[in-house]
Amino acid sequence: MIRVLIADDQPLVRRGLALILSPDPDVEVVGEAGDGAEAVDLAGRLRPDVVVMDIRMPVLDGVRATAGLARVCPESRVPALSTFDMDEYVVAALRAGAHGFLPKDVSPEELIAAVRTVHTGEAVVAPSLLTRLISTYVRAPDPRSRRADTTALPDGLTPRELEIWRLLARGLDNAEIARDLDISVSTVKNHITGIFGTLGVRDRAQAVIAAYERGLVEAERRIT
Template identity: 80%
Template sequence: MIRVLIADDQPLVRRGLALILAPVPDVEVVGEAGDGAEAVALARRLRPDVVVMDIRMPVLDGVGATGELARALPGTRVLALSTFDMDEYVVAALRAGAHGFLPKDVSPEELTAAVRTVHAGEAAVAPRLLTRLIAAYVRTPQPPCGPAAAVEPAGLTPREREIWRLIAAGLDNAGIARELDLSVSTVKNHITGLFTKLGVRDRAQAVITAYESGLVVAARGHAR
């Protein structure tokens, strides 16, 4: 069973999420929290596998709560929820340690799939949506004379660097395999080595690192 804690400051939203997840055979809703501080306290007591976390809440917001959970309960994975006009908070949540995020208008099937995905340790983030968010909100400072040289971790192979760039462009493993004429299993092996060298946990953090390192430059408001 995947033990899920729901955190949202709106009782109707909490109840709706619980009603969606309750009938799922491999999911058990173990608690509900009305703010980030309560979510952290309940998570410490209940030890859920996944916290479905609203980003904007009183007392302690979802970003702060995610950071606390990442430090105190690394085995508990956070799935952040947000509306599209709150993209910057979602990026902050990914930086804080969330394993993924969804817009609040997703279907019940998408929510259930995302809970299972983050429980498995993978990032539940639509690649192209992630790229749009990062392009809009992660800025690489540019000097007046032009873009600075990318500051990348040492030891990346040319193949790893190219795969990193394609991840940041929003391609999934199958898309990268087609682009580079490789098998999907070979791409997965390269990505495992790449993540180790970057010191990141998943694709979401790899994309953020790509923008912050200067490997990819975000245009204002959209990806270039």
């Protein structure tokens, strides 16, 4: 049974999320919080497996609440919810320890799948969307620079791991990376595990953030 806590400041949204999740026989909604402070408090008492966390909330927003959960209830995994006009909050949530993010208009099937995914220890990330968000908001090198500063890259990565890390950061999933490099998906997974260990990151989301911050890939600025 996956114990889920829902945190959103809108009662209608909380009720809707609960109605989507509760019918699943493997999910138990153990509580609902109306702000980030209440979410941290309830998580400390209820010890949920997953906290579905809205980013924009009063009293304590979802970013700070996620950071608080990492201290109070580190076993709880947090998929963040956001509208796409607040991309910067999503990136901040990933840095604070969220295990991925979902749009507010996610389908019921996608929400349930996401809860199951984070419960197994994986991140809920749409690779192409993650790349768009991070390329807009994460600190990146001057677009005029032609190559990444290799001195900023961590020691210990093999040339193949560096190549896979770059493709991962550009939004390719494991199957696409495997096709691009003509290797098996299982080989890609093994390399990604090694990349995570060398970088000291927890999941795909943090690996992509690290790629932009270290200059492995450059940001493509959004045209408005």
